[in-house]
Amino acid sequence: MSEPVHPRRLAGRVAVVTGASRGFGAAAAAAIAAEGAHLVLVARTVGGLEETDDAVRRAGGSATLVPLDLKESDRIDQLGAALHERFGKVDMLVAAAGALGTLTPVGHIRPEHWADVLAVNLTANWRLIRSLDPLLRLSDAGRAVFVSCAEAGGRDAYWAGYAVSKGGLETLARLYAAELATTSVKANIFDPGPMRTGLRAAAFPGEKADAVRAPEEAARAMLPMLLPAYTAQGERVAFA
């Protein structure tokens, strides 16, 4: 069990984490649970959500499991309504769900693969903002963190689908943050750097497992961005 060395800093708060069935989202959920928040775990894979639920319990927390395909926008709207009814607010959104798409030349990307990666990495996050923004505003210190990647800058050939979707996500997050200026909600971007996850293994199949850090390490680095005391707005934090 991971015990915080200080009083639980997120006790009584509600955190929505997407991509919570594995990888960074699962690690973030466990780290948040250790600080006392109730978790709302979103992903498609029920078995993965149940494993994260176990990790949340080991950390001394509790969770609500929401099996959901983020490409189903109506269900994102329904999630907001259900959370309003059950909790009356949302204190944290960690938008960690991500899809790699296909690594291939721009002109070779299949239309359905392009649509898929844009839907998960960009459009779903806009729909989440649309659905959860009113609930974040009902918190005394709503905190939204959008998980991006160095590839958002258009760094490497063959990464267009993923890179364009993450670049769009960063622009979306910055504009959302600008619109929050007169509220108590803060929205920021977190780049966790390379992590040992399924997404990374799909992109770099030959890489040794211990060549990059565990997602738990990056999750710990993101945690301060969720605290009420964190006052940055529209910033991009990269875990070097």
Ligand SMILES: NC(=O)c1ccc[n+]([C@@H]2O[C@H](COP(=O)([O-])OP(=O)(O)OC[C@H]3O[C@@H](n4cnc5c(N)ncnc54)[C@H](OP(=O)(O)O)[C@@H]3O)[C@@H](O)[C@H]2O)c1
């Ligand atoms: N790994 C890295 O090196 C790295 C580096 C920089 C940034 N990132 C970013 O970190 C975040 C987490 O990635 P990861 O490495 O932890 O990847 P991962 O292990 O592949 O996990 C991806 C998560 O996204 C969820 N997801 C994907 N498509 C979904 C859909 N249609 N509906 C609902 N959930 C969906 C998956 O859940 P289900 O499949 O169960 O739905 C899973 O929980 C991503 O945003 C990624 O871009 C990763």
